[in-house]
Amino acid sequence: MDFSFTDTQVLQRESIVEFARRELNDKVRENDQAGGFPLENWRKCADMGLLSLLTPEIYGGLGEDLVTTANSLEALSYGCEDSGLVHAIVTQLCCIVLINLYGSPAQKERYLPELSSGGMIAAQSITEPDAGSDVLSMRTRIEGDGAGWLLSGGKVFISNGPLADIIIVFARCGAGKSAFGEISCFLVEKTAAGYSMGKPLQKMGLRTLQNCEMFFDSVGVGEEMLLGKNGHGMFIFNEGIEWERALMTAAHLGTLERVLGKSISYVKTRKQFGKEIGKNQSLSNKIGTMKLNLELGKLILYKMAWLKDQGKRATLEASLGKLFVSESLKSACLDAIQIHGGYGYMQECDLERDLRDSVAATIYSGTSEMQRNIIARMLGI
């Protein structure tokens, strides 16, 4: 068992951290307060190759494996303080993965180069008002036959939605109880007749990430826009969610490491009663827990990334990692604020933004409660 990264991976990580600190942190607080998307920074990330990590070289990408991609995302969120931008990038990567895995040659040719260069933005449209993790409850329907379908329904909370040029939409094509044949997956372009979206949603955190409702009013969809096989949507969803949980976990770990570093630096410089406050075990213990969770999180992350790179399934590992790291991040942000005292509670310290952002991590891509349910099911309970 070899836990080391290659020299290339180490260099890649260092260059991404340096790039993120130099280019992406200028107006994070202002952008968070305004709630706008940092398009210029998005383009810088595209130029840096961060959107093309998982795209095969024949479509203009870097063709990296998941271990390398996870290492790069860790580096990005360690250096970049805008978690909303990082989330937008992860969403884009998830869409690229699905199109690469299930798309037709024509779909890959049309979308992968544009998505990888950042010229197009993609969104996954799954969640509905009455259907979150219970995907079979979705009401968005696709009706028709191979000659053409009509897509009708509505979705909520869609990340990258307001900016999306291309949307991966999951819809019911049957009415049975099975995972087989009941859900299909389609690509819908923003110019499609009958497609519209609501205003960007105002959120507690991740404010630079753009989310909205989507409405499909008898949107005509041709055979060429079917992603994967008709009726295979559940399997596409299950595969996609494993990749999403791995990529999100990598991003969360980078943030956790940044919060840890900031806390260590503070307790070594802040003095009270004639000594560094880090000499107090009540504070150093919090930092010890952060470090423990960071290292354990990396072990889970890279195990699941390795499994995916071997072409294996990682349903259990993806849930374990997503649950553990998102909860660890939220705890670390709370502890970091406590360590920083009154200063930590101020916006200028930036930790309150990390905390607000981290709460979302325990909700999207399946809440912590759902992850525990999945883990229990995978253990036969």
Added chain:
Amino acid sequence: MQDDAKLIEFIKTDLARGKVTGKLGANDDLIETEILDSLGIMKLILFLENNYAVKISDEDLTLENFTSIMSINSLIQRKRAAQGA
């Protein structure tokens, strides 16, 4: 058949979780009885790949292949024959 017994035991204990009170028959419909839900199918695929040395591909993911214990067993036999096992 030993394969049957292992598969039946897995479906009864890990997937059915109280949905089967009596004997689980080879032709019982696993979909209608809601034994195979969206997570259940992922668990089943993992079980088959780990225990029968087969790789379940996208092409195999059809309702016909997973309707009953008999159809799952047929799928395993076909996959093994194709792999030369």
